[in-house]
Amino acid sequence: MDPLLLQELDIHLPSKTAEVCYQKSIDSLHDADFMVNHNLFSIQAICLLIYIGHNIGQSDRISVLLASAVRIAQCLCLHRLGPDPRKNTDTVEQSPRAVQQRLIDREISKRVWWFLVRQDWLQIPFNNTYNIHPTQFNTSMPKNCKEELSLMFSSDDVIDRDQEHYTQGSYTMVLNHVAVLIWKTQDRMCQQGHPDAVEGGLHKLYAEVIQSDRELRELMDKMPTFFRNASRDDDLPAHVRYQREVLSLSFAHKFYSIHRHFQIPSFKDPWFAYTKVSCLPIMRRSLATIISLPEEPYTSIVKSLWTVNTQVLTTVVWLLFELIFSRGTGTQLLDATEIRDLAIKSSNFLQQNQIMSRIAKRGFSLINTLLELDKSVERGDDTEFNLKEIISRVEKNDQDSREESGGLPSAELNGNSFVNWLSRDAAILGFTMDIFDSA
Structure with missing residues (x-):
């Protein structure tokens, strides 16, 4: 919420309040x-x-809770709701209100199940695995319906509106289809097997990446008009504009997700150059828009989202890698001054959010470390890209700041090493960690 609104509610430390409520919720579950x-x-x-x-840095706990939620949902048969019936086929005589309530309950169950599906499949780039397999559920996606009862129903059925009709579910409707694409990409690449096991294996994997890149662009082109341009903003709620910008950043991150295995090779091998051509321009545009949002009530919500902080960090780090690894090669796509400017603004963006977000705090330190490294490279210093040293420096800054504030050391709060956080929660190194020494 807008800090001014929180103050009116006598909430002056929202991050602490959120952590207290979080812990009480965990306690209540147990x-x-x-x-x-x-x-x-x-x-x-x-x-x-x-x-x-x-x-707050408890991604390990969240991943285990999510796995528990998936299993509970399966025990409740949320994954086996089946396709939507064409009409009310219940032979038992029910009142109109009872019919409506049954349909509402069904939509709620569908939304909960697809929330879990979406979380599971959109985490594939972080973990290179998933828990929910599409052959093992038949629950259809939620309908694009209104929330108000008077607008939700037509006779005895829920009105499934055209995607150009904005509803509360419009945003997640797009992400549902993106999640399906991320899963399909993972499965197709796994079917190819390890690249060393077949002739031309690496190029075959890259062909799958190009195919998924094409499909993701088709999804972007098919999005509702109000998520693609501002022509209808006057007819829609104010927050739709912010959903559009956040969705643009999310798509930039999904292009990274698809191309992530070929990020470092794209800096060195022309065969994989399309990865840079595809990812860097949309990253630059979406990042510039997010970090330049005006200070309005909805901006506070956007800045507090863990996904936004993660995606800002991911995109700016790739842009800095382009700056560092492509210098002197003659293949740099973007202007160096523009990249540095975006990186500095992104660092300021994350610095403002670091009280609320451990991701933002570590991201702020990581970006500044890479900016210093770039200056050393530009000066011609004999600088080696030492990943372990960079991680150690960022981790030390995080621990020092926690000790100064009297908070828990990062290892106690996060429950895992910083290397794991950097590769999974920030989704920026993963596969490439073994390649950096030669780079």
């Missing part, structure tokens, strides 16, 4: 013995905890 007493409310609680858990 008090209810949620792993034995299964119900929809436990799943919904876990879904909500995601937004705080990643920000």
Whole structure:
């Protein structure tokens, strides 16, 4: 929320309040013995905890809670709701209100299940694995319906509106289809096998990447008009503009997700040059827009999202890699001054958010470290790109700041090493870690 609105509610330390509520929610789940007493409310609680858990550095706990939520949902058969019936086929006589409530409950269950699907499949680039397999559920995607009862129903069925009709579910409707694409990409690449096992294996994997890149662009072109341009802004709620910008940044991150294995090779091998051509321009545009948002009430919401902080960090780090690794090769796509300017503005963006987000705090330190490295390279210093040293420096800055504030050391709060956080939560190094020494 806007800090001024929070102050009116006598909330002056929102991040601390959020952590207290987060911990009380965890305690309540355990008090209810949620792993034995299964119900929809436990799943919904876990879904909500995601937004705080990643920000305070508890990604390991969140991933385990999500896996529990998936299993609970399966025990409740949320994954086997089947396709939507064409009309009310219940032979038992029911009142109109009872019919409506049954359909509402069905839509709620569909939304919860697809939230879990979306979280699972959009995490594939972080973990290179997933828990939910599409052959093992048949619950259809939620309908694009209004929330108000008077606008939700037509006779005895929920109105599934055209995608050009904005609803509360419009944003997640787009991400549902993106999540499916990310899963398909992972499966196709796994079917190819290890690149060393077949002749031309690396190039075959890259062909799958190019195919997925093409499909992602098709999804962008098919998005609702209000997520592609501002022509209808006057007819829509104010927050749709912010959803559009966040969605643009999310798509930039998904292009990275698809091309991530070929990020470093694209700096050195012309065969993989399309990775830079595809990813860098949309990263530059979406990043410039997000970090330049005016200071308005909805901006506070955008800045507090763990996904936005992660995606800002991911995009700016790739832009800095382009600056560092392509210098002197004659293949640099973007202007060096523009990249540095975006990196500095992104660093300031994350610095403003570091009270709320551990990702932002570490990202701020990481960006500044890479900017210093770039200056050394530009001066012609005999500088080696030492990944372990960079990680150690960022981790030390994080620990020092926690000790100064009297907070928990990062290892205690996060429950895993900083290397794991950097490769999974920030999704920026992963596969490439073994390539840096030769780079």
